[in-house]
Amino acid sequence: MSRNVRVITATVAALLLATACNSAATGNSPDSKGSSVRGVTDGAIKVGGIVSMTTASGYSKKDTDLGARARFARANAEGGINGRKIDYLGAEDDGQDPAKNLAAARKLVQQDKVFAISPMSSVTFSGADFLQKQKVPTFGWGTIPSFCGPTYIYGFGGCMVPMPGGTISQTWPEGLKQVTHGAMGKTVAILANDNDAGTFAIRTYKQSFASAGYKVTFAKSSVPATSVPSDWSAYTKEILRSDGGKAPDIVVSVMQTPYNIGLFTAVKRSGYRGVLTDPTDYDPGLLAKSATKEALDGVHILLTFEPFETRSAAMKQFKADIKKASGGKDVPLNMHMMTGYMSADLFLSIAQKAGQNLTVASFQKAADGFSDTGTMVGDRALPKGQKESFGCGALVQLKNGAYHVSSPFKCYEPIPFK
């Protein structure tokens, strides 16, 4: 026993000594030393992606990869960025698992040695700190707080999480004014899931709708977050009596599709004729099923990019690129393709600006003060986009099995977040 302890103590001491010597000697400088820049050669820039493709919840963002592929392919077809082709390695699947997300980031940086990561679209971003520390420019969907603040991490539509001291985008209530013909005297009920995210959503949208002039008569995060209720009567009753016993003019759901299907079906069955709206159900795939088509009929859906129904040149280009990337087939479009496409687009635009001498430093310099206008996500500006969203959006309404633009794509002035 005592021998046991002695041997272990000796080993531990030796190891600690070795560690101390080594970590003192080598320090921890990131890989980008010397003349060569990680992932950049004379002819190519190496880029990787991280996307949740398979998950236990049945929710997948895998078309994000297709979108990025489409955008990079066009860039290469146009001769690359300052003469360098984009070598896109494809996206790693993180399965919505934080451990895998970090491992994917490490693999791309340490093993594949990419210059940048674009797109990164998941519900978790535990690789963020690592990427920031390793100075890897990363582009993705800014619905996670890591997109708000860290200098190397960029959201394609800006930072979409209202941060303390930041702003709230007014896209949703301002867009709805088009639908309800102004906000005067109109009442709103907001429903969210019973968890921290839901509580946070209620807090922001309550402020957002109120400051746009709506009267918020109901705002609760009370729907169980882990399983979709099979019966919605308890919630609909409360909502539909919230305006002094009457139904409110607008019912806002800040929940995911399966919840929205249940809620809107129940609300409509009880005879509600007002405006229904949510921010998630813009997926032409939903039109393929009669149940979802009926449940979501009439619902106004918020998007933070140009609707596919718009006939702008950029949208035409997007559709052509996607078709080409999917082997000439007409695949149904969805927002994940747009996420991947616009993440790649923001990266390419900044890399273009960085010029011939592409290093992480020159890239960051180009990003600082980068701005352009009229893209499919509106007017982009950095570093503002690392603090708040670009503030642009549109509403589409699902009517008779097709989406129609009910409030055109536009940018709105945000309000301070209290």
Added chain:
Amino acid sequence: MSDLLVFVLSGLVSGALYALLATGLVLSYSASGLFNFAHGATAYLCALAFYELHSGLGWPAVPTALLLVCVASPLLGWGLDRLMFRKLARVGETAQIVATIGLLVALPALGLWVVELLDDAGVSVKPAENQFGLPGVGPSPAKNWQLMDGVGIDSDQLITWVATAAVALGLWILMRHTTLGLRLRAAVDNRSLVELRGMSADRLSTVAWMLSSGLAGLAGVLATPLLGLSAHDFTLFLFVSATAAVLGRFASVPLAFAGGLGLGVLQNLVAGYSSFAERITGFRTAVPFLILFAGLLLLTRRQRTAGTAAADAPPVDYLAGRPWARKWGPWAMAAVLLAAAFYTVTTPFWSGILAQGLALSLVFVSFTVVTGLGAMVSLAQATFVTGAALVAGLLMSHGWPFIAAALVGTCVAAVLGALVALPALRLGGRTLALATLALAFLADQVLFQMGWLRNGDTGWEIPRPVFGPVDLSDDRAMGVAMVVLCAAAVAALGALRNSPSGRAMLAVRSAPAAAMASGVSVIRTKLLLFTLSAGLAGFGGVMYASYNTRITATDFTAMTGLIWLAVVVAAGVRRPQFAVVAGLVYAIVPHLVADYVTDSVHLPVVLFGLAGLALANDPDGYCAAISVRRHRRRSTNPGAAGIGLSEATVQAPTPPQDSGTPPALELRGLHAGYDGAPVLHGVGITVHPGEIVALLGPNGSGKSTTCRTAAGLLTPLRGQVYVAGQDVTREGPVRRARAGVLLAPEGRGIFPALTIEENLTLHLADKHAREAVYERFAGLAARRNVTAGALSGGEQQLLALAPLLQEPPRVLIADEPSLGLAPRIVEDVFRLLTELRDAGTGLLLVEEKATEILGVADTVAYLDRGRVSWCGPRADVRADRLTEAYLGLAASGPGRAQDAKAEGEGAVRP
């Protein structure tokens, strides 16, 4: 008032799904005694199959649903039972729980993989991701009827309700009014007795699994429109319905069914009226788990002491007594090599992965404490990890140094552990597991939703510590530090194991009652273990979070904890070093598989789940299996030679044989024993029809082992068993019972949860035969609808033996039939046995009460240390022989025989 009506009505509809799942859970639990965590996964698989066949391939809805529910799911249940559950029913509880957790992830992955393969093969399947509003069996979109103002029902709900009601009726008829149902209930009550009565418990378990699987399939098809194709949601739905199974105490189908319906209503009422809890984020989400926890606390009958899992025999430690270097040398060497590797061969990427695996190992070691040392299954380890890391992060954001924050975090986790343990400790094995799971969900949904603790989705930064010149932000330094910490944890646990409190813990694990008698407080020991384990998990969690440099509240969920347990147990939970192996394997293998084996993300998950299959064969995990198997292979030959020698010297005398009819039972040269402990060394006994052979001998001489071997419960190492001249050596208890050999085991051979009438029916299908029993035993007749468990010991023994008179078996082996009975009843019992002899049955009686049995025996055999030392007619029995038989034949002392018994029985009897 109309609100209330609506809530109740619509709650009944959602409750129907809970009821279906809960019923399936109860059935499968009954069949093989394991809580099937994968029950929801089965339902998901069916939902997926229904979607692909109906929506993808365009098959018609109703026939597809019928095919899946009535054919495909039962087939799945059959297959799983054959491959896994049947074997799992015989191994320890931890292995059972873990094997089904493996399935929980493997089944959905298997389904998705098949879809992927079909898609590659050009079949017109549809993608299974992002599918919402799927059609069910009924019209899509569902038709809706308004019954009255505000009260409506749609076609999907109606279908669910009708199908569930039909199933309820069908099950009731099956369980209460058919022989199959009666046998199923008997198997629930006492599995091994069912086998001894000639009914195949395995076949019954297969039927139950097929039924259970079919019910899961039905729930899956019915829930498709509601849950879509989310395996996660199906599993959560299952955990909620576990509440209903708890209400039915995992034994009563009707109660579970009613519980399911009630749960749906209750959930609706809470949703409708719980405005008081609006300020507590997550309260409504957590309601089902609150109910689950409360149900477990209030409704669980106390079976075993203080959270002990079913005793699973420890694997033999072949290195016990070997020198330190032999035991620990390889491990120490591996640790040093690993540490050296960080600075020599590994690339930065692999350094990171290894460091991550080692950090996780620290968490995994905590399972060794609670499950390995304490035999309690905790599914809340991820909660302790998250709790400790969040607290540490919170403190560090206020400028605390790493060490202090980590210490406080560790203490918080330990306190959390004690809080979880306090109410849960009075529960038994799987109930404790479920209770910790419920608490883990509660923590996820309420505690970790508190804004000040979780800091939104941003979480807290936990920078890697720097101690003087040692800067752990270098992955290699982090890795070496983790090697040191893991080695320290392993050494500390080794020291703990060998300390007095460690011995107390092991004592509590293997024999709580005995430990209590020796002055060890079981509750305090268990509480200590739980607290220690939680603290260790918390510390590991802080280290792991510091590897990630951040903690968010969703990094480690209750589901993560489930997977962790599976990973650790698959490697081996008895020794801390195995947990370190598990951590490294968990971190490394996915990358190796992705690099060298397959691109499919589903296949590795399927393979991981199949580790459960391996567990059914090696319940102590693959690390332990390596050494055990190697040792067994090595020890086969010398062991056999030793036994051969002893046989040559001892010749058991046998009574002269009748030349006409073959003996009813003949044991020839039986060698038998339990893993590594031989008990019988060449026992030969012959029992003729109409003869009573009394088998006498001191404790530990092998009497019970002889009975078990004769009845087929134990396979002899060598020697033969003949029944009526037929060699039945290789046949199990069921075949032997059918050949006419009945064992009345020590204790009472009845089914306590069945009524007297039902107990008799299992023996005597014929009503007249039962009436004849009642005529003779008026005491039983008067109480035919009373459960047998309510009878006195004597009445129970009579109930076990009485039906035999109606249809006398060829051989009856009775192991201490008079044990614990009043003298008057003993007379009754012996009278019964004599009557059986007169009816032609050959009886082999094992008795302690030698004087009484000598009054009825024809032949007497003395058993001493596994050999028949004397055998002859009763008339030749002399008092001194009798004394010798009980004192264990003076010479080499009874001590050794005593040891043999203790060892042998310890290995088999729970």
